[in-house]
Amino acid sequence: MDNKKKRIMVISGLALAAVLIVVIIAVEAVGSLTRKKVDTSEGVEIIQQAEAAEVTVIETKIQNLEEQEKKEAEAEDTRSIKEKFTTAVVMGDSITAGFTEYDILNASSVVAEIGAGLGGLEEQIGKLKELNPQVVFLSYGMNDILSTQGDTDAFIDQYKSIIKQMQKELPNTKIFINSIFPVSRQEREREPLFQELDAYNEALREMCDRQQIAYVDNTELVSDRYYEEDGVHFKPDFYPVWAERMAEVASL
Numbered sequence: 001m002d003n004k005k006k007r008i009m010v011i012s013g014l015a016l017a018a019v020l021i022v023v024i025i026a027v028e029a030v031g032s033l034t035r036k037k038v039d040t041s042e043g044v045e046i047i048q049q050a051e052a053a054e055v056t057v058i059e060t061k062i063q064n065l066e067e068q069e070k071k072e073a074e075a076e077d078t079r080s081i082k083e084k085f086t087t088a089v090v091m092g093d094s095i096t097a098g099f100t101e102y103d104i105l106n107a108s109s110v111v112a113e114i115g116a117g118l119g120g121l122e123e124q125i126g127k128l129k130e131l132n133p134q135v136v137f138l139s140y141g142m143n144d145i146l147s148t149q150g151d152t153d154a155f156i157d158q159y160k161s162i163i164k165q166m167q168k169e170l171p172n173t174k175i176f177i178n179s180i181f182p183v184s185r186q187e188r189e190r191e192p193l194f195q196e197l198d199a200y201n202e203a204l205r206e207m208c209d210r211q212q213i214a215y216v217d218n219t220e221l222v223s224d225r226y227y228e229e230d231g232v233h234f235k236p237d238f239y240p241v242w243a244e245r246m247a248e249v250a251s252l
Contacts, residue, residue, distance in 0.1 A: 081243045084252045085109040089131055090243075091124060092116065092139030095181065095233055102236040104243060109133075117143040118158035125162075129169050136166070136173050137216065137246050141180035141200055142232065150196045152203040159207060176214045176250055179204065182222050184231030216249050218242060 085105050090096050096112035099105040111127045118140050128136060141155070148154045159177075166175060179201045188194045201219070208215035226238040234242075246252070 081240055081247070082106050082109070084247045085243065087133055088135040088137065088246075088250065088252055089128060089133040090137045090139060090246070091128060092137075092178070093143055095142065096139045098234060098236070098239055099243070102239055104236070104239040115143060116140065117147055118155070118162055119144075119147065121162060125166060125169060128166070128173075132170065133173055135176065135250050135252065136170070137176045137178055137250075138162075139178040141204070142183075145180070145193055145196060145200055146191075150193055150199075152196070152200055155200060156203050156207050159204070160211070163211060163213065174214075174250070176216055176246065177204065177208055178216045178246070179218050181234075182219060184224065184227050187231035190231075214249060216246055218245060221245055 082105055086109070089109055089111055090099055090105065091111040093112060093116040094114040096110065097114060099110045100107050100112070108131060111124050111131070113124060116124065140159070144155050144158065148158075163175060166173070180197055182197060183191075183194050188197075201217075205215050205217075207213075221238075221241055222234075226234050226241075228235060
């Protein structure tokens with residue numbers, strides 16, 4: 001017997017039990033009122049309390065069944081990362097390109113270009129339009145911090161423009177925006193502009209809130225062991241971690 005049938009049987013049984021209990025209590029309450037000539041409000045209160053108690057029990061049972069079904073569904077998900085991203089695309093710069101470079105995702109799930117920033121994405125948007133995914137994850141900002149020279153307002157204006165264009169070209173595609181990944185401490189010291197990275201992410205988060213677009217905060221995913229020698233790009237074993245994070249947020 002599957003969970004759906006179990007839930008129907010439990011709900012039906014509980015509902016029937018609730019009705020019988022309410023009827024019994026009502027009969028007893030009315031009889032008591034008749035014998036003792038007590039104020040009728042006492043009987044009504046008894047019935048209302050019984051009804052409320054039974055409804056609470058039923059709702060709790062249903063909630064427990066739903067949680068159990070969810071856990072079982074998650075436990076049974078044996079799909080590979082590539083399978084989870086069948087209807088999704090990750091779009092970005094050289095960091096994003098690692099998904100295909102290390103064969104973590106299929107080429108049809110990645111639109112990336114080395115050195116890409118928010119300016120001049122017409123070709124990438126054209127490729128995305130051809131793929132026509134249900135979900136797209138944008139991952140830009142590292143190169144934009146340098147090109148905008150720490151000007152978060154200019155960065156956000158560019159991002160808004162890209163989002164507007166994508167919503168026009170792909171109105172049925174749901175957009176998710178990745179936070180800008182932190183760089184290593186040595187890289188922050190080498191390039192002072194990267195010290196503004198946190199401010200860029202905060203501006204990005206606020207923009208997503210205003211635009212009602214999902215923001216994927218990846219900050220806590222990164223640790224020193226994942227960095228390549230340049231302190232910006234990542235080793236192969238980081239990409240499954242990032243992919244699972246996106247899949248979780250988007251319920252892929």
